[in-house]
Amino acid sequence: MSYKIVIVDYGSGNLSSVERSLSRIGVDFKVSGRPEDIESADKLILAGVGHFGSAMQSLKERNLVEPLEKAVLTDKKPVLGICLGMELMAQSSEESDAPGLGWLDASVIKFRVNDTVRYKVPHIGWSRVTTKKESRLMKGVDDSAEFYFLHAYHLVLSNQSALLSECVHERNYAASIESGNIFGVQYHPEKSREAGLQLLKNFVELQ
Amino acid sequence: MSRPRLIPVLLLSGSGLVKSVRFKGHRYIGDPLNAARIFNELKADELIFLDIQASREGRCISLDFVNELAEELTMPFSVGGGITSIEQIRSIVRAGVEKVVIGTHAVEPDFVRQAAYEFGSSTISVCIDVKKTFWRGDRVHVKNGRVATQYDPIGFARSMEDAGAGELIIQPIDRDGTMSGLDVALINSISTQVTVPVVALGGAGNTADLIEGIQKGMASAVAAGSLFVFRDADRGVLINYPSDKRFLENYA
Numbered sequence: 391m392s393y394k395i396v397i398v399d400y401g402s403g404n405l406s407s408v409e410r411s412l413s414r415i416g417v418d419f420k421v422s423g424r425p426e427d428i429e430s431a432d433k434l435i436l437a438g439v440g441h442f443g444s445a446m447q448s449l450k451e452r453n454l455v456e457p458l459e460k461a462v463l464t465d466k467k468p469v470l471g472i473c474l475g476m477e478l479m480a481q482s483s484e485e486s487d488a489p490g491l492g493w494l495d496a497s498v499i500k501f502r503v504n505d506t507v508r509y510k511v512p513h514i515g516w517s518r519v520t521t522k523k524e525s526r527l528m529k530g531v532d533d534s535a536e537f538y539f540l541h542a543y544h545l546v547l548s549n550q551s552a553l554l555s556e557c558v559h560e561r562n563y564a565a566s567i568e569s570g571n572i573f574g575v576q577y578h579p580e581k582s583r584e585a586g587l588q589l590l591k592n593f594v595e596l597q
Numbered sequence: 598m599s600r601p602r603l604i605p606v607l608l609l610s611g612s613g614l615v616k617s618v619r620f621k622g623h624r625y626i627g628d629p630l631n632a633a634r635i636f637n638e639l640k641a642d643e644l645i646f647l648d649i650q651a652s653r654e655g656r657c658i659s660l661d662f663v664n665e666l667a668e669e670l671t672m673p674f675s676v677g678g679g680i681t682s683i684e685q686i687r688s689i690v691r692a693g694v695e696k697v698v699i700g701t702h703a704v705e706p707d708f709v710r711q712a713a714y715e716f717g718s719s720t721i722s723v724c725i726d727v728k729k730t731f732w733r734g735d736r737v738h739v740k741n742g743r744v745a746t747q748y749d750p751i752g753f754a755r756s757m758e759d760a761g762a763g764e765l766i767i768q769p770i771d772r773d774g775t776m777s778g779l780d781v782a783l784i785n786s787i788s789t790q791v792t793v794p795v796v797a798l799g800g801a802g803n804t805a806d807l808i809e810g811i812q813k814g815m816a817s818a819v820a821a822g823s824l825f826v827f828r829d830a831d832r833g834v835l836i837n838y839p840s841d842k843r844f845l846e847n848y849a
Contacts, residue, residue, distance in 0.1 A: 406667065406693035414671070439690065440717045474717075503792070508598070508849075510794040510817050512719040512763045515599025516642060538673050539599060540695055540719045542763065559598055581673045581695065583640065 392418060395594060396431035398458070398475075399423035400448045402438030408472065408590075411580040415591050425457040433468045433594070434461060436475035437580075442498065442543070443486030445478055455491065462493055466571045470593045473541060476567070476574030485543055493572055495548040501559060509560040512542040517577075519555040519565040527554065527566070527573055529592050535585035537565070537577035544576060600846040601811045602642040602818035605825040605838065606798060607632055609648040609658070609678065616822050617649070618774035620726075620742040626826050630665055632836055636825075637670050639838040644670070645698065645766070645820060647724070648678025649741050652701040657685045660692070667693040675722055686712055690720060698766065700724045701739040704746060706760040713761025718793075722764040723757045725750060727783060728771060735783065742770045750783065751790055758791045766796040766820065776802030776823050776830065784814030796820050802830075804839075812848040819845075 395412070397405050399421050412419050419435075420427060428434065436458075438445055449455050461467045471479050480490045483498035490498070501511040516536040521528065544563045547553055552569040556562045557576070566575045573593060579586030607629055608615050614632055615623040626632070629646070636644055646666065648658040658678035666674065676689060677698025686697050696719070702708055703723045713721045726738045727750045737748040746753075754765050767787055769780040779800045788795035794817035797810040801821035810819040828835035 404690045404693060406691065410668070410693065411671075439720055441714060444715075506792045507789050507815055511792055512794070513599065514719070514764060514794050514817070515602050517599045540673070542718055578673070578695075581671070583671060 393432035393594065394430065395419040395433050395435065396427050397421045397435045397437065398428065398454065400438070400445065400452055400454055402440055402445055402448065402474070404439050405437055407578075407580040408435060408437045411587060411590055412594070415587050415594070417591075417594050423452050423454065425453060428454065428457040428461050431461065431467065433470075433596070434458070435470050435472065436478065437472040438474045440474060441485060442474065442477060442483040442490070443488045445474060446486065446488040446490065449478070449491075458491065459493075462572065468571045468593070468596050469573065471572075471574040472580070473576060473578060476576060477543060477545060479572060479574060480545060483543060494545075494552065494567070494569060494574070496545050498543050499546055500543050503560050505560060512540060513559045514540050517557050519557050519577075521555050522553045523568070525554050525568050526596060527568060527589060527592050531585050531588050537579070537582045537585060539577045541576060545574070598849065600843055601816070601849050603807065603839065603842050603845065604643045604645055604796065604818055604820040605636050605641055606645045606647065606820045606822045608822060609646060609662070610650050612662075615649075616774060616826055620770050620773055626834055629662070630669060632826070633666055633669055635836040636838060637672055639836075639840075641672065641838050642818075642842060643672065644674040646674065646676045647698060647700075651679030653740050653743070655679070657681065660688050663689055663694060664692045677722070677724060681708070683711060683715055686716060686720075690716060696720055696722045696764065698722045698724050699762075700726070703757060703762075704739060704748075706756055709757060709760040709762055713763070718761045718763035721762050722766055722796075723762040724766040724768060725753060725757070727767065727769045738770060751786055754787045754791055758793050762793060764794045764796060765791065766798050768798040769800065772800030774823050775800055778802065778806050779810045779814060779819070781809055781814045784810060784816050788815040788817070794818065807845060808848050811845055
């Protein structure tokens with residue numbers, strides 16, 4: 391069976407890479423910022439780049455916070471957050487005073503680095519991740535696969551049971567998470583070649 | 598920590614791909630989209646496309662071209678050339694580009710600041726072209742190296758970091774296209790003074806140069822033009838990229 395996939399459009403502006411990736415794996419999807427489309431979707435993808443505060447503001451201005459909350463928390467629709475999209479699911483971020491969507495028991499902090507010559511912020515580049523928990527999201531993805539990271543902030547989980555994989559940038563931090571119907575990746579699957587496409591395919595095909 | 602990146606830099610002049618030596622004598626290399634396709638297949642870490650005429654001609658890199666690139670590439674890439682407005686960046690990001698490169702217009706730190714606020718630091722790279730001047734030592738140059746500014750590279754790099762740039766591409770003009778080695782001292786003097794990643798561009802001619810950029814220059818990435826578009830010192834055109842790019846990990 392095929393699911394109705396909606397990429398949430400809240401004006402963040404860089405959804406096209408995710409769109410192209412889904413097209414490449416032959417997935418039908420809709421890009422929409424309309425509450426009724428979120429209501430009728432089977433699965434949601436929350437992507438985006440930019441500033442936490444301005445992203446939260448756009449979600450509010452487009453009246454998307456409540457429909458999203460209903461879809462994710464009440465109707466338990468699978469949702470995949472990518473980079474900033476995952477960060478938005480936290481309670482708060484050091485990047486802004488605006489509260490997050492609050493779906494995850496987590497906060498977002500800026501990288502704290504001691505060795506600033508060796509560990510640069512933003513963290514940019516290809517990294518392997520260490521699996522902490524098996525997940526349907528990673529089915530068929532090789533353990534040695536590299537993913538592309540581009541971020542200055544990262545998630546801090548209050549409850550480690552949601553942790554799927556970790557990356558190291560001086561210290562360990564969450565590279566991907568799963569909590570019930572909520573999935574999130576700090577890296578960019580849409581720019582991570584075969585491994586990333588496989589991950590997106592896994593999400594789309596989740597039963 | 599991610600392993601050090603190896604980044605081909607492709608220069609555009611008109612609709613053609615060119616390669617310069619010390620920012621001069623541009624030689625036609627081929628079709629940029631074709632080269633992009635090959636680097637995509639060779640699994641390059643990232644690509645950087647710079648329209649080297651745009652700033653002087655008072656325009657921005659072609660959005661049509663950026664869209665075509667985004668259609669072809671399944672990998673991260675940056676574009677730059679004559680970017681002077683937030684709206685231009687918005688269109689480029691919307692096309693599916695990870696990072697934009699600001700060059701000449703970075704002399705307006707407020708523009709960099711605004712861009713970083715709007716799109717996040719991770720999206721904004723600044724390319725700093727550096728040339729030795731007779732009286733005043735190293736100075737930042739703009740408009741494809743033609744115009745000297747008053748800024749010394751280290752101070753300028755710091756001010757770009759303060760403004761919110763998420764990455765600095767450091768390019769000593771005198772090394773461009775020479776394949777004679779990186780200016781490791783310059784790269785090191787900047788990468789040890791800033792907390793954002795530094796990309797060393799200009800002069801890489803062989804594997805030893807790449808290693809030196811990482812090991813001694815403390816760069817997060819080494820970028821190169823000639824090394825990845827020429828077969829060897831004879832400069833026969835051959836798009837190439839190492840299949841064992843992970844080797845640099847041992848030197849970080």
